[in-house]
Amino acid sequence: MTTADNEELLSPKNNIAVRVLLIDDQRIIAEAFRRMVMDDAEIEMHYCSDPSRALIEVQSFRPTVILQDLVMPDVDGLSLLKQFQKDKEARSIPVIVLTTKEDPKIKSEAFAMGASDYLVKFPDKIEVIARLKAHSRSYLAQQQRDAAYKDLTQLKAELERKNRELEVLSCRDALTGILNRRGFDNYLSKEWYRAIREKKNLGLLIIDVDFFKPFNDNYGHQQGDLCLQQIAVALEAGLKRASDVVARYGGEEFSVVLPNTNMEGALLIAETVREFVEALLIKHEYSKVSDVVTVSIGVMCLQPVADDALESLIARADKALYHAKHSGRNRCCTYQPELEKCSS
Template sequence: MNTDFQHGAMGPRPPDEDAIMVLLVDDQLMIGEALRRILASQPSIGFHYCSDPNTALKVAAEVRPTVILQDLVMPGVNGLDLVRQYRQSPATRDIPVIVLSTKEEAAVKSEAFAVGANDYLVKLPDRLELIARVRYHSRAYLNQLQRDEAYAALRESQRHLMAANLELQRLTKVDGLTGLSNRRYFDEYLAAEWARAAREGSPIAVMMIDVDEFKRYNDHYGHLAGDEVLKTVAEAIQAHCRQSSDLAARFGGEEFVMVLADATPGRTEELGTGLCRSIERLRVPHLASRVAGHVTISVGGALAVPEADTSPIRLVDAADKALYQSKAAGRNRATMMPEGVA
């Protein structure tokens, strides 16, 4: 019967400097538990126990330890024969092996070194000595791996994986159609900037932007053409993000939103008007519009200095009310709420 238990990570491990993994091969559960307790005090040392020597080679190939603690005397298996097998297998041939014996015997020790063991300990070993030898042999092994071409390939693979993970994280924040930030990231960003502005006593502004008569555009030109309009408007909005703290996002449907940290009333008003004029200059045909013969937008903005323990929802609501006023006044214009209304 093979009894496995461990603390630390299981399975193949990238050979990082602090990722030490000990594999103990010993048929005595008491020894396994005693060594586990000794190593459990070291958070950077993982431990895996194999009680069945017949599976030791397979387990070592799977766990990829940085050091193997190998008992010499086990039922039906010679511990020295196992050391020979480790040295013959490509997966384990370079892994340091510390043999464990019940007593100090010069002949046995000499034979152990002859077949490929790296060290020799009498069990149960002293706690400090065991930890020191595990760390010493693991560091030597990891240093060797770092010089190995196969390890270089592994690190390259890990870099690709990290880049893929970063790209995945980025995609979770991006609206798939327009390439702007999505609603979820807008909510997170606004909450963070609101809290920062409250701490610093600085102003923050929100601009709500809506494509005028967009439903009529879709009905007249089709949804694919409507998607192209949203992309075009998004590009124009993004072009107005001129400070590193500016954020443009798709709020939903044909609505967009901008967050302006450290905003001023003058910049907010100028930006709203500039957005409307930049979309007008594109002259994207919209024959179904009751506003103009081309695509236009309406903008509503609000600015406030947040107070502690308040919600940014009030600022979004104020900007939305300003947007409604722009629409009620005939669309294709920007309306700014007076400062402090939010």
């Protein structure tokens, strides 16, 4: 039977809710089912006389339920059920198998192969329509649930992506693009506990721009912002390892976290970044230590243990910075125990 014959036998209707794909090699069977559903505006039936084309017809017609004979030439009905189960699109479509006799063994095999229902030829018209509609409703409801779940999954993934972006943005300083205080706290905390686990040193630099207030007051906030941006770039340029991270600590203060770094190494890095900032040659007529912008740096390093407080690392680096500022500025000072006697 040609495609044209099929379309003539089973013509489409409007307002379709039930799309039935009938797979049977006998035209008389197709005509019988056509007569059963012809007066129901909700049902459209498409006839496939060649079971080898069944999967092609599924893809083109997109049925909501399949009526399939179990006994056909060339293709065994149970094998066709197996083919449906292997196909991504067809496996979810309910299949009602048709047979000429009531046989529990055949029924069991059909259900095991994925059949959804079982009808003996010829069933009552009311029963056929009721089953076609019931299976179609169930299939469409499942499709709607699957679509809703897919949309929800995509929405959740998008929300998680946005949240990750917001988390990154929330840890970045809007002016300089480097880590802000929140990002610094998170990173320092992570490296602190890593140092405890791995019994490694952890270094910290706290950096203050010398006489930044008179710079800002005299050159203006726009130039002050530009100055901070250039300093941030210079500080990052002075770091060689990906694990060494610079952050804007607050106002005109910056910090650098130096994992697995001893005091000697931390001091070397501090001198490098101090020189990088000075080499920017940003004019500063109102500084008391230089005619260009400079920085003072406090350096602290320790190998933390479980009983230590992270705040002690910050406090000691801050003590060292205080000493650098009160020793003439534009210099780096390491923490020494005697600095505890200095007042902040």
